[in-house]
Amino acid sequence: MTVLFLMIFQVVIIALAAPFFDGIARVLRARLQARKGPPDFFQTYRDIIKLYKRGRTAPKCAHWFFTYAPYFLYATGAAMLAAMPITYAGYESVGYSDIFVLVYLAALLKFVFGVASIDSGNPFAAVGGSREQMIGVFVEPVLIISLLVVMLLAGTSNLIDIKNMMYAGEIGYFMPAFAVASISFLWAMYVESGRNPYDLAEAEQELQEGLLGEYSGSDFGVAQAALMLKQFAMIGLFITIFEPFNLTMHPILSLILFLIKAGLFYVGAVFIDNFGARYKLLGGFKTNATFALGVSVVALVLYIVGA
Amino acid sequence: MNDLRAKSPWITHYNTGGCNGCDIEILAALGPKFDIERFGMLNRGNPKQSDILLVTGPVTLRCRDVLRRVWLEMPEPKVVVAMGSCTHGGGVFRHLYHTENGIDGIVPVDVWIPGCTPRIEAIIDGLIEGVEIWKNKTKEKEYMVGHSEKLLEKIGVLND
Numbered sequence: 512m513t514v515l516f517l518m519i520f521q522v523v524i525i526a527l528a529a530p531f532f533d534g535i536a537r538v539l540r541a542r543l544q545a546r547k548g549p550p551d552f553f554q555t556y557r558d559i560i561k562l563y564k565r566g567r568t569a570p571k572c573a574h575w576f577f578t579y580a581p582y583f584l585y586a587t588g589a590a591m592l593a594a595m596p597i598t599y600a601g602y603e604s605v606g607y608s609d610i611f612v613l614v615y616l617a618a619l620l621k622f623v624f625g626v627a628s629i630d631s632g633n634p635f636a637a638v639g640g641s642r643e644q645m646i647g648v649f650v651e652p653v654l655i656i657s658l659l660v661v662m663l664l665a666g667t668s669n670l671i672d673i674k675n676m677m678y679a680g681e682i683g684y685f686m687p688a689f690a691v692a693s694i695s696f697l698w699a700m701y702v703e704s705g706r707n708p709y710d711l712a713e714a715e716q717e718l719q720e721g722l723l724g725e726y727s728g729s730d731f732g733v734a735q736a737a738l739m740l741k742q743f744a745m746i747g748l749f750i751t752i753f754e755p756f757n758l759t760m761h762p763i764l765s766l767i768l769f770l771i772k773a774g775l776f777y778v779g780a781v782f783i784d785n786f787g788a789r790y791k792l793l794g795g796f797k798t799n800a801t802f803a804l805g806v807s808v809v810a811l812v813l814y815i816v817g818a
Numbered sequence: 819m820n821d822l823r824a825k826s827p828w829i830t831h832y833n834t835g836g837c838n839g840c841d842i843e844i845l846a847a848l849g850p851k852f853d854i855e856r857f858g859m860l861n862r863g864n865p866k867q868s869d870i871l872l873v874t875g876p877v878t879l880r881c882r883d884v885l886r887r888v889w890l891e892m893p894e895p896k897v898v899v900a901m902g903s904c905t906h907g908g909g910v911f912r913h914l915y916h917t918e919n920g921i922d923g924i925v926p927v928d929v930w931i932p933g934c935t936p937r938i939e940a941i942i943d944g945l946i947e948g949v950e951i952w953k954n955k956t957k958e959k960e961y962m963v964g965h966s967e968k969l970l971e972k973i974g975v976l977n978d
């Protein structure tokens with residue numbers, strides 16, 4: 512019961528705090544481009560509140576799926592966050608907090624996103640949808656192999672057990688396989704969070720915003736919040752597994768620490784985001800994804816030879 | 819709550835066949851020196867998600883129905899800002915065979931920004947004025963809800 516309560520608590524707090532970090536990232540991005548940027552850090556809250564109050568539109572050709580997809584996306588994002596043992600790691604083990612649950616929820620989110628964009632009948636959205644799935648094809652092997660190495664090292668796929676093992680120092684960066692897997696997972700996490708070299712979150716119509724091109728008003732607000740939740744969930748997965756400074760097990764303290772760390776990742780990505788151009792989809796991915804895949808395979812080989 | 823919303827107006831910019839002078843000024847307004855994101859404005863390029871429609875150009879005959887369609891696609895409450903003298907009455911394109919001589923009578927306009935091309939300060943001033951009107955419209959709920967098929971047919975949206 513406590514665990515359930517803590518799950519809901521952490522999801523609510525993170526969902527409320529996520530737009531704040533987005534606001535910081537926006538101001539920072541504007542400053543880096545020598546602009547002044549939004550008036551303060553709360554601009555994303557204002558945008559979402561405004562969107563909730565506006566009218567909705569739907570194309571005539573769209574089915575029921577289009578209408579309910581934003582809420583489904585949001586629910587999936589929240590479920591991903593709930594599976595993260597941020598606050599309840601010190602309590603009894605729950606089966607829900609599992610790497611496989613997270614991986615499948617991420618795949619489900621991607622699938623719903625793609626289908627909703629194709630259902631809207633907007634040609635840009637359809638192009639963006641297939642682009643998103645293409646990115647998934649490149650990223651998922653890297654993600655799975657690095658997580659597989661961790662699961663093999665820990666002997667379990669339960670995130671709470673993994674976190675406790677990290678805490679007790681049974682697995683960690685002294686194992687080469689673990690350290691190498693963290694590199695490839697970091698790459699996969701960065702791509703999944705939809706930032707510049709691979710994606711441009713607030714850019715042209717065929718990229719991530721383009722998928723939502725037919726949404727307006729509250730639907731769009733919910734979908735944007737859902738994407739933010741998903742990004743925090745991906746960052747959270749990295750922090751839960753690969754982050755060495757597990758300082759505390761206290762629920763509220765660890766939640767605050769998590770928010771600070773995830774916010775650092777989220778805001779810090781702006782620096783990579785701003786310097787350098789976006790890659791062409793296939794050209795960029797062919798070289799980068801091969802390298803990342805190579806790194807993750809090295810991690811697997813290191814595990815097999817027992818290093 | 820209303821004031822909160824007024825700090826986040828999103829803009830769609832539509833060029834109906836002008837000389838591009840105005841569009842370059844709009845780009846300058848997005849850039850480092852005049853940055854309209856100071857007021858929370860973003861250039862979205864998607865009428866469904868925008869609150870302010872910024873129109874430039876003399877409205878060519880080809881563009882007329884598209885402009886109406888863009889206007890209808892925006893959810894209420896919305897504000898139309900007409901920018902540049904050719905949007906007002908044709909400007910240098912007045913009485914040409916292929917233009918409508920300005921936006922008047924095609925979509926309802928809330929703010930007029932004069933000049934050819936308007937200064938960036940004037941653009942920002944007009945947009946702020948538009949936000950003010952948008953705020954009042956939101957408060958008083960003075961806009962139509964829903965469009966009848968007959969109306970859509972009359973203004974040339976349905977039968978193309």
Ligand code: SF4
Nearest residue numbers: 836837839902903904
């Ligand atoms: S108002 Fe003048 S500068 Fe602007 S589009 Fe028309 S002709 Fe060009």
